[in-house]
Amino acid sequence: MSSIKQYTNIFLAHSAAIDAHSAPVLNALRPAALRALENARMPRKGDEDLEATDLNEMFAPDYGVNINRVNLTADPAEAFRCDVPNMSTSPYYFFNDIYHHEAESLASRSDGVIVSSLCKAAIDYPELVARHYAKIAPLGNAQVALNTLLAQDGIFVYVPRNVALERTLQLVNIMNVAQPVMAVRRILVVLEEGAQARMLVCDHTQSREVQCLSNQVIEISLGEGATFDFYDLEATATTSRRASSMWVRQAAGSNLLVDGITLSNGSTRNRYHIEVDGEHAETHLLGMAIASGTQHVDNHTFIGHNVGYCHSNELFKYVLDDRATGAFAGKILVASNAPRVEAYQSNRNVCASSEAKMFTKPQLEIYTDDVKCSHGATVGQLDQDALFYMRTRGIPEHDARTLLMQAFMSDVIGGVRIDALKDRLQHLVEKRFAGAMADCGECAACIKGKR
């Protein structure tokens, strides 16, 4: 049986309750999502671009959905404090998929910036949210359709024309479940012309016994000349399953940085889909995965250059140890009427053990002559000459390997455009390679403790 059926059954049995705990703008999309799911199937292993991940299997367990929005923890911020030292952030939280935030409300800002629960925003600003919600993420994608069918809340970020948000927005997703739960989250970001913002999303899992699934859809709309940094950091546990997809539309002259980082996890499938619709736009898509044990990380990326005179730069790096598996499928498409595009894609991987496996598929699809494009993928071991060189200087083999693995990630870390986060990430990666699992118990980008 398709894994979708159990969730459409949940919807059919509880649609009234789902609607009651959400907003009309979100509810309006559910019938279309349901129709889209009628004949849909979750992609299986072996489907195109899914050489290594079985989404059907990921959704197959009998996960519950928190339809009645029972808040499992009175104050998540009390139980979990997250900050990146020296980085002034405005923190927002999801406990599973229940929204909570402790920062002063940005909703009443005079400059028109809105950062709020998506459900609340959809009630307070129905036209604005309706104009953007589910407009970029396609219902033809089963994961998106399922998310749209069941999503009751999420976060909404709106930055008006020529406004620059000084503080980095930080969203912390904390999974803590007593029974198998699927969290259904939605992130909607709209930057108008010339707006600027940065956002860090940290995923953590506190429960160690029970399996949970995050079903997340991110939509980002960048207006002309807008600048947006999006850091997507996963530091969860082996009990975590994550299916996340990001859908972006970039207008002319906009500048986007997406950095997808998996420090620790169970099984992850990320999709990053970027459509460049305006000339002179810049796209930086970076990714890093560190996996050991039996962890699995799959990133599927697409950058569509629909117009000319744009620049994109994509780099994904994996270090896999033990019996970990990694997968990368990246496509860059340059349309026929898109001259002078520069697009570079690189996927480089280290298998640190003989049992680690990497699947990679770099692809370019170019329909115009006047372009500069490159793509490449490598899978290899650590540089044996460098290892020996370091050992002759007295650095023990384990430390030398750690230094080399860190060094391997240095250009991805170097791509981070927030200095405090760059330093923190450097530290986290060092810690991860030194043997300590990036663990939300004593946390990764976050520090647990009393406020």
Add this chain to the structure above:
Amino acid sequence: MLVIKDLHASIEGKEILKGVNLTVRPGEVHAIMGPNGSGKSTLSSVLTGNPAFTVTGGSVEFYGKDLLSLPPENRSHEGLFLSFQYPVEIPGVSMVNFMRAALNAKRKYLGQEPLSASEFLKLMREKRAIVELDNKLASRSVNEGFSGGEKKRNEIFQMAMLEPRLSILDETDSGLDIDALRIVAGGVNKLKTDNNATIVITHYQRLLDYIKPDFVHVLYKGRIVKTGGPELALELEEKGYDWIKREWD
């Protein structure tokens, strides 16, 4: 300090060293010369523990310890240093982190506390001056984008930092112009004491004008076939290796 007896070593089943004997005492400078492919670099690789080579016979004692039984890092801690013919570039590892890891590993091995950050940086500054290594190079990734001369100076800088008891300089003169050669050789001479020793592996007499050897050995077909004083190097410079080859072929 170093006693090599009947050392045999091979790579991928091919025997390169076929019975090397060599004794080095504190305060001595030994030059090992020889035509291409005679086993000079193999000797330095085997002494420092390169896993690509297999020792098939013989023994090496270093201050009474069985050198061949130690992993490369412990050989370094015991005071053995190799200046590489082709220093390896390590993108992403800064010279500072690299040297700190090396130095603190050695201190740990010797039961000493790690150096504080300020002590360490002070030491870096002092030792950099010996080979006139620019601060900019010291803050970059290990050897990445260094010129040939800068790489060799960086090797001697690392030697100065680690204060080895026995240094092997493998073709340190290759790829150096005359100014760089003078700086590198000057650095080696400044580090010279009565308690440490140097093995200079070289093709040419040129380097030996700067670093004066006490003994000159000729390695040919995996054996030391001739040993003499500094005059042997001059003779080789003048006559080439053919006369030695004729004696042994």
